Amino acid sequence: MKLYRIWAVTYRLLIQYHKDFNKLASVFYWPGFDIIVFGFMITGIQCTTSDPLATKGLLINIALWPLVNRGSLTLSLSLFEEIRSQNIAGLFSTPISFSEWIAGSILEGLISSIAVVLMCGFIVSSMFNVSILDAGWLLIPIITFGFFTGVAISCITTAALFIWGSSVQTIIWMAGWAFALISGIFYPIETLPPILQKVAFCFPLQYLFSNIRTYINTGTWSIETLMIGSFLTIFYMVILGIGLIASYRYSKQLGLHRLI
Numbered sequence: 001m002k003l004y005r006i007w008a009v010t011y012r013l014l015i016q017y018h019k020d021f022n023k024l025a026s027v028f029y030w031p032g033f034d035i036i037v038f039g040f041m042i043t044g045i046q047c048t049t050s051d052p053l054a055t056k057g058l059l060i061n062i063a064l065w066p067l068v069n070r071g072s073l074t075l076s077l078s079l080f081e082e083i084r085s086q087n088i089a090g091l092f093s094t095p096i097s098f099s100e101w102i103a104g105s106i107l108e109g110l111i112s113s114i115a116v117v118l119m120c121g122f123i124v125s126s127m128f129n130v131s132i133l134d135a136g137w138l139l140i141p142i143i144t145f146g147f148f149t150g151v152a153i154s155c156i157t158t159a160a161l162f163i164w165g166s167s168v169q170t171i172i173w174m175a176g177w178a179f180a181l182i183s184g185i186f187y188p189i190e191t192l193p194p195i196l197q198k199v200a201f202c203f204p205l206q207y208l209f210s211n212i213r214t215y216i217n218t219g220t221w222s223i224e225t226l227m228i229g230s231f232l233t234i235f236y237m238v239i240l241g242i243g244l245i246a247s248y249r250y251s252k253q254l255g256l257h258r259l260i
Contacts, residue, residue, distance in 0.1 A: 071150020
């Protein structure tokens with residue numbers, strides 16, 4: 001074994017980091033994110049250890065989180081599959097329209113999200129004796145707008161794929177969890193530093209999921225916060241949807257083959 005050959009292999013791999021976003025994300029993003037999110041989660045649990053209802057609300061939120069996360073993968077994962085199979089140009093050269101592709105991808109995501117929620121509901125029920133049905137009729141608006149908030153996030157990552165292609169593929173999985181930080185799902189927003197609390201109030205998820213904690217703890221929920229969360233979901237869907245269409249048209253002008 002020659003040390004200079006070993007170093008040559010090491011150096012060849014190291015010099016890829018400043019050019020490869022995906023490698024940087026795997027090294028720095030996920031470890032840092034785990035520390036931040038689960039650190040806040042532990043802090044939130046410590047503040048509510050004497051309140052079993054608060055823990056129950058947390059478990060229901062955790063069971064519903066995959067719905068949002070799956071929504072955040074809906075469009076971007078569908079597009080990435082076409083890029084990876086080198087079928088992206090072929091897909092959009094067929095009679096299928098861009099809006100039809102979006103609708104089909106969202107429908108598939110909705111079906112798989114419902115299946116995921118049913119599975120997660122079964123797990124928390126069988127292992128922790130907590131039923132997501134305890135959230136009552138709140139489940140309908142929260143599942144609906146929670147999923148479409150995820151789709152709005154997916155519009156961001158899908159637009160990034162249309163612009164930069166597979167070189168930013170890691171962002172598909174990063175984005176949903178990044179917004180989980182300010183969602184209020186894993187811990188109360190009050191646990192966050194003041195600056196992140198202000199950011200969270202501009203995002204719909206904390207308005208939606210805070211209602212579950214309130215309902216479990218008090219038996220009542222706020223129609224005002226639910227309406228704010230619903231309005232913000234629709235607002236971001238429209239704005240980010242327009243951005244997605246613009247990125248598609250831009251990418252089509254440059255040539256979709258370059259995304260591979």
